[in-house]
Amino acid sequence: MDVGGSGVDRDSSLGFTFDGTDYLGLAGDTLASALLANGVDVVGASPILGRPRGVVSAGVEEAGAMVEVGAPWLDPIVPATAVELVDGLVAMGRPGVGVLPADATGAQAADHRHLHVETLVVGGGIAGLRAAREATGRVLVVDERHHVGGISPWSTEIEDLTAELVTRDETALITRATALGVYDDGYVVIYERAQPVARVHHVRAARVVLATGAHERPIAFADNDRPGVMLASAARTYVEWFGVRPGNRAVVFSNGRSGLESAMALHEAGVEIAVVLDVGPASQPHRDRLREAGVEVREGWAVAGTEGESRLSAVHVAGPGGESETFDADLLLVAGGWNPAVQLWRGINGGLRYDDATACFVPDGAGPPWLEITGAAAGEGIDPVTPYWYAPAEDLSHHYVDLQRDSTVADVLAATDRRLRSTEHVKRETYIGTAIDQGRTSGVLTAAIVNGAQGAGPGAQGPTNARPPYTPVPFSVLAGLDRGPKLLDPIRTTPIHRWHQERDAPFENVGQWKRPWYFPLGNEDLPAAVHRECLAVRNEVGVMDASTLGKIEIVGPDAARFLDRVYTDRMSTLSVGSIRYGLMLGLDGMVFDDGVVMRLAENRFLATTTTGGAARVLDHMEEWLQTEWPDLRAHCTSVTEQWSTIAMNGPASRRVLEALGTSFPVDAPSFPFMTWREGEVAGIAARVARVSFSGELAYEINVPGWYGVSTWEALMDAGAAHGITPYGTESMHVLRAEKGFVIVGQDTDGTVTPHDLGMSWLVRKDDSDFIGKRSLRRSDTIRPDRKQLVGLLPVEPDQLLPEGAQLVERDTGVIPMAMVGHVTSSYASPILGRTIALAMVESGRARHGQMLHAPLLGATIAAEVTAPIFYDAEGARRDG
Amino acid sequence: MTEPPDRYWRAAEPKAAYEVVIVGAGGHGLATAYYLAKNHGITDVCVVEKGWLGGGNMARNTTVIRSNYLWDESAAIYEHSLKLWEGLEEALEFDMQFSQRGVLNLVHDLGDRRSSMRRVNANRLNGVDAEWLDAPDVKDFCPIVNVSSDVRYPVIGGTLQRRGGIARHDKVAWGFATAADRLGVDIVEHAEVTGFTREMADGPVNGVETSLGTIRAKKVALVAAGHSSVLASMVGLRLPIQSHPLQALVSALYQPVLNTVVMSNAVHVYVSQADKGELVMGAGIDAYNSYAQRGSFHVIEHQMAAAVELFPMFAHAQVLRTWGGIVDVCPDASPIIGLTPIPGLFINCGWGTGGFKATPASGWVFAETLAAGEASDLAKPYALDRFTTGALIDEHGAAAVAH
């Protein structure tokens, strides 16, 4: 960094293009300083009125010079003062409104990181560097600019502080890094504009020091938006830091000392000062220095207006006695006082108070214990000023308050005339403060005008609240790596997944899981494949990868007692080696999940859950164990992925299992339905269960995950002779629907009780309690006319009721039409050669035999209400 | 577009007593006041507001308007609301930038499609316009949506309510306030309710204590979204409500790219583009209870990731401003409207994330309820006692869409 008082390196020039013209700038420039150096005074136009706009500031408070950056990175809309010049930069002026590219190409990539420090200092100006030097442990200093030192002229103190800090092991200093927001418990999100990959630092700091400085604010007068009108301190920054003279002949308008200092600095930098208009408190030494330097200072004089084609050419001034005069000038420097940068402070609910001496809002009271604010941001060392908000005039309609919204003093007064009294209301009426700078230069001024209009003191109402982020941040940067088909959200797969992929099975998203939907042969579509798969299961044998089913081991002396409270039926009476189907209710009595429970040993059970419900059920069990029944000695352990689960269904499944080889007999008498066996299958330790979700003879083979794929392949070989057919979730749904087995989450929706499902037989009647039992007695849950599960047979056996179709008794054609239920599941059943459906229907069980109608676009489908079972009602097939 | 009125509402001095005092000058409270005066000739009404008018959730929501709810009770009140919206600017002679640009709900998986179909069919039979769109139709209707299959949760279709849309939230509050004011309603800002007065210890409520003194009333109406529980607890009334942060954000200004309102529950995005050009987006509810009007930043990051996935061009857009509101959430995500166990005290709360679109109807039925002293037909299902009977109107349980 050039420490010669200038932040640019005169020996390294950079080429850039603005609005199609090539220019040269210097390393260390911002686009704004480079444009000024090249004499580009009109950068863009104003958003609504299209008035010319130039650079008015040297930082993020910029409200004038808005540009689009097209290369080397893309940024649809950004202030020129916040763009660091790089070689090859391409930019164009924009009227505050960006144009989004057609797609994500070239969007800013970003890397997120978690950082832990003892002290985070936001702001690398003198105050921040001082705070960092005092801090111990891990210290991080961030500054939004591409250099430290803030807006103060380069000094040996900054140099020394920087030199000291960079040598400390545990201290890091990151520039181009903006603290977007300060959040609870010392959590600060920082956006580092690194190229080509930006960084987002998620900092957790034991202590946060805000040293965010202050922004100079303008004074409103006629045509104060003209290019060439600039904040005085900004002009000073341009000459001192960037070595650029933003004009040749300047009028300075100041209500405090700092404007006079800026005037002096510009004078010394060779800018001719036509006159200094001083409406501030008497600061004789400053005036004397200026006068000694031959600069005219007029006390009590103010700017009345400006002139110029597009850029400023003359300034009209008015004296205390009403005198008026005009000065030729191409630069008008305005110093209207300072606003501490309290945005981050307010964001975490820090308070403010109005300070009369400096006519600004400063932090008040304490924020969170870990938060401090220091330097100018805390109101320290801010120049006393004489409040001067806008130049009095008949016509205030060209006194601009918010350059980004083309809104004027007249607009604010019009709003208050219409009786809007709150600055929040005025903001919403005029849009002041809603642009990219979020009112940094317009907020306090607006509040002052509103307060004045109501005859209230300047502190009566403060400016509206700026919100995080401190400066805008691209969506793509916040998204970070969490983008695209693989990383937006995890894809969970089973050990057998690759096999399914190799068979080109389309997959269904079930929560985060990918489950094979069906296994097409050749160019089969879904119906064709499902037809074939279902018939294979009914007539021969099929296998499905059921590894995604949730599995929880419940172990401990009180495991049985615990399960009795969790399920609606009794598990403590289950004998070792046996299996029982169970329903789980929420405390509200509604069906929450279902599955089977195996008793593995006296004190050891294995419960299965739905694929989507696994985590929810484990949480549910642990919540009750830990929060309500800590006395119960039972423990839940997820073993979902310990086991690969292969469901083999179909009359030939026993022969396939025998062909595969088991260390235990698998015939029906020695291995009955709803029991499990442990032993060797194909030479490896396995647990096999006689459970069936298709109604066919079925064996559910569980092997350790790492044997999943080889066991599956062995099954395919062993079953080849029987035409063993892999099937997916769609066929599984059809097969279970033919048997009227519900799927929790499809046939139920969180408003369904076991009685509604016709599963009262699963709800024990004794007076022992289980979760949700009491809710089943509420007056609404015992209504006889609740929706109940039924079967539906469309009158036309080839008509398929859409899932989600609503049912009515008569299609009167009159809207609204009373609905009595809806279709939850609907399929063409290959084995029955007709369509079937399950539905929830008011008083459904009393309607068997009745006809209901589904009014659809263009057609109405009639269907007969039946019991929710369509195939093998007597259950003759389950033993093969 | 009508010009802004030459006068908004007065800053009224509260009288000692009114027929009705409404606590909360948000959209619902102001609409209630307006319809009390307009529909029932009750103009002896005072609306007291702790802060600035319309400064709570009214100023913080994402202004989505639709009526495509699943359950009959919901469809009835939200469709009534939409019909009122359709004539509101005329009725109030006030430009609210109401725009029926359609609300498109994206569908990403088979379960999602099933429940969406169920909703579309129910909507049609309830007289609520609703359409199912296949993925290509989604693309036609909203070209910037990414319907490619090469994303984590591909768009397989969507449901569309063409009559849905947006309005300018502040102007809605101001419109009701100005119209109510014109009809004689007193609106008192910066008057915080600190308690309620009662005839005797456990007697009927007959007024409110405020930072500006006591104001008597025959009927007191609580319409203080975000703080319903706090106010109710002042009279020992417990509500099945939890208050959570709900965050939202706007982007910088961009030339128009989004012609409708797009919502996706599966990936937690809802977005529209305001006339000024900023993208207005809502995030998910923060998990914890809070009155701080701010949430956790990871909720925003998660939403940006989803937004970029659905709208690739948004990758370049910049977050300009984020903020949070306080939503009162009921166990069934449906509101509470009507009488309370305490005579003289009426309540309208618990709208959760759905309050803005309901503003006109909420005011309409609550005014009806206040005027008659008993729940109006549309309000009946939303009585407090449904939590006892179990007759919940479970919009999230039954896979309805949020917001």
Add this chain to the structure above:
Amino acid sequence: MADLRMQSPVADRAADVAKIAELTGGAVQIAEVAFLQQIDVRTRTPESFRLPTDPNTWHDVDGSDALWLGPDEWLLVADPAADHGATAPDAESVVDVGANRAVLDLIGPGVRDLLSKGCSLDLHAMRWRDGACAQTMLAKAPVILQQREEVTRVFVRPSFADYLVDWLLAACG
């Protein structure tokens, strides 16, 4: 029937995992550790088996790594071959979870920085050193981290293994 082969969760991503060394210029090297014996133990008397009782720590117990998972839960990890590895204390609950988690060993000067891109724990050398373990999140995958001298061991559910490998590739790319 011929013995069925065992397939470890990350086996067919071996090439990708190896690529990470290239991408990081050797700063991070990752290898899968397959088929470890893993046992989940619940007991109220950890001292009876000399299990670690300090949260987020592990130590060796008779040749097994004993990881603290919670106030009454431990994970015992042993080499596939170790015959004593599977032994468990007299406990209320002992569950075999050998196939329930995949295991990756990370080593190299870039490991902490890489992990910090997805893990919110303070992995600074002063706070995270040999003997530490923790259950936490790595990107969007639940993991157990264990520091074994220079090696950072990551336990992850097999179903998340693909995702985690993809994330690691992106994070170091």
Add this chain to the structure above:
Amino acid sequence: MLLIPCPWCGPRDETEFRYGGQAHLAYPADPDALTDAEWADFLLMRDNPKGDWAERWMHTAGCRRWFNVVRSTVDHRISGSYPMGAQPPPEAGA
């Protein structure tokens, strides 16, 4: 991003936890003995104070223990955390 002090694992980011709402609500000894109104009160009615209150969190991504936290709903400041079954520590003002 709250920093939640798990009584076992120490402070961790909010994203490792699941929220459990109001703490210290005991499951009724005999639910069957309750009227519908009493049951509804237990089931659905909750405190929702503006200020400090005791709430439940579960360290889902960590030790999977449920525990209680005293936190302000006004500024999110956490003044204490303690295991299930314990009472709020004196320094936690709930």
